[in-house]
Amino acid sequence: MSAEYATFGLAPAMRAGRVLANGGYQVHRDFMDFIVDGRPLLFQLSDLDAVSPLASDVPPAIFTAHVRMLLLEAPAPLADGRCVIYGCPECEGIECGAVTAVIERDGDDIVWRDFAWQTAEQADLELNGYRGMGPFRFRGDEYRAELERLLTDGGDAAPERRRVLLIGARVAVLARLAAALRTIGIGAEITSDAAEVPAEELRTYGAVAFGRAVGEHERDDVRAAFERAGADVVYVCGLAPVIPLLVAQIEHALDRSPLERRRLTRLTAQDGAAGVEVTSACRVQLVAYRVDRLHRTHTRELFDGMLEPGEHRIPVDGRAVKGQSFLVARTMGSVLVAPMVH
Template sequence: MSAEYATFGLAPAMRAGGVLANGDYQVHRDFVDFIVDGRPLLFQLSDLDAVSPLASDVPPAIFTAQVRSLLLEADAPLAGGRYVIYGCPECADLACGAVTAVIERDGDDFVWRDFAWQTEEVADLKLNGYTGIGPFRFRGTEYRSALHSLLREDPDESSARRRVLLIGARVAVLAKLAAALRTIGIGADITHDATDVPPEELRVYGAVAFGRAVGEADREAVRRTFERAGVQVAYVEGLAPIIPLLVAQIEHALDRSPSEQRRLTRLIAADGEAGIEITSTCRVQLTAYRTDRLYRTHIHKVFDGILPAGQHRIGLDTKAVKGESFIVARTSGTVLVQPMAR
């Protein structure tokens, strides 16, 4: 392939939702990311919390229209032949800011150029242009094949799998967990026994979360039920009855993005330190959770900052990790959870 060409592909990605340390909620979004020369294009934009217009929770007609737009089968939505590449994950409003680019044909090729951060109808390249990104020239056959593959998939499939089955003895905790998950856009159902659930109903779940009081025999019975139905799900072993912690565990379980295309790839929590590994510069948040002897929840934000790619060791306040405690590491697209080893 000529050096002037970049490769184009697509891959599932996630904007991680969650219950944050300050009590705010962050909405979960599944979307399809653009893979340029083997890496997510979003990673070239440093610490940007955004999703592509190819999100799984938009109506099928709008999703199809977005794909057709990127294929240049419709007029550009913005002045100057510009298209939204990444937008606000909460509202998709241009006023919140969006990454836009000119998309045009050059013979059989497709070219993405003049990337900019845009908040108004007309982009100001001198003020807000991304000088280090693009232009990218894609071979037409590769570009069209990738986008056309989205039109052949069931647009409702990924949304249906964004649902969790909660199994446990503490009904009050499960009810609070289900409410938190629904608030951030993840469906949740509660049951004590899944053995008689019809296979077609089991297929809507992407994960099963067990409370700590569920015995191994009961867990194995649930696993066999899903196996007999031919349904593959992620299983979550609840670490503690702490709602933000359980939400983070479930977010990780629902992550469908290829592991090699995640920003946060490793978390170790031991000896008063957290060790993390990230693949590109981004904002990383570390939060410690624990319960005391009176079962009160304590939450400590122990780190929040921009880190470059590589491995990092971060010291933790001894008060934050006293007793049985857990560390949640979060970037905009990935969440990892680990109990604090002693």
């Protein structure tokens, strides 16, 4: 086993939710990701839709139990001392598949080794082991300090669930948007006057979404109310009354991770092509939303495949993006929206 040390850290991350064209959805999840040698460990798993056990919507007792397990203060839940590192974002069953590893002490150090994809009590390293991933040796004091921050009073290091405040004139659209956001696990409320909302409540929001009919004077009043409350929010101006598009805009606004820790860092839509930039090998999905002259929405999947790190130009069918249209690019954990420039 290598004697080289890897650095260990934790950072907020998210699995972006999604409203599907067929009425289905994917749940939004906020969680703490493992940062190994300065990069999210999840980035080594290029096509995996998963979250760590340290999620914001896990009950406090279970969250604490997961931390204790990683600290080796509680027994591993699986055979051979194996712990779940990443699991299914929709459920907690091992049957859906999970990335597991052996976590053990070696003197004062902590070692993560024998990573595998596991769907049953026993892991098959020959068949499902992640070759080339680890082992990772962490300095025990650094490792424990990071995890113990999650157990301190107040839980300042734990992931925080965010809500969205919706402001606009088209109440029917806002109601559908709020319902869609709540369906995927994001709290959403509707108001016409943020000045009437108590400051302590304003501080619970992570984003404010303005409808296109909200004037600049009204937006300034809302911004002033949040500034007086000392609330740190991102403001979103809705591109079009298309619910999946608005959800994607809000998901992007709620992503507070540093740019260097995101997989998807750039999306452009111009001259019949999409420009996409990713920081690690990952699966990217590209969807077009077009609003025709009768205000009907048309959805078209343009691309779904693996991309290597770097910049990519993806040709776009002109019929899918004629007129008023928008592109949404997604990876696991990142989403970007761009209007098509003709």
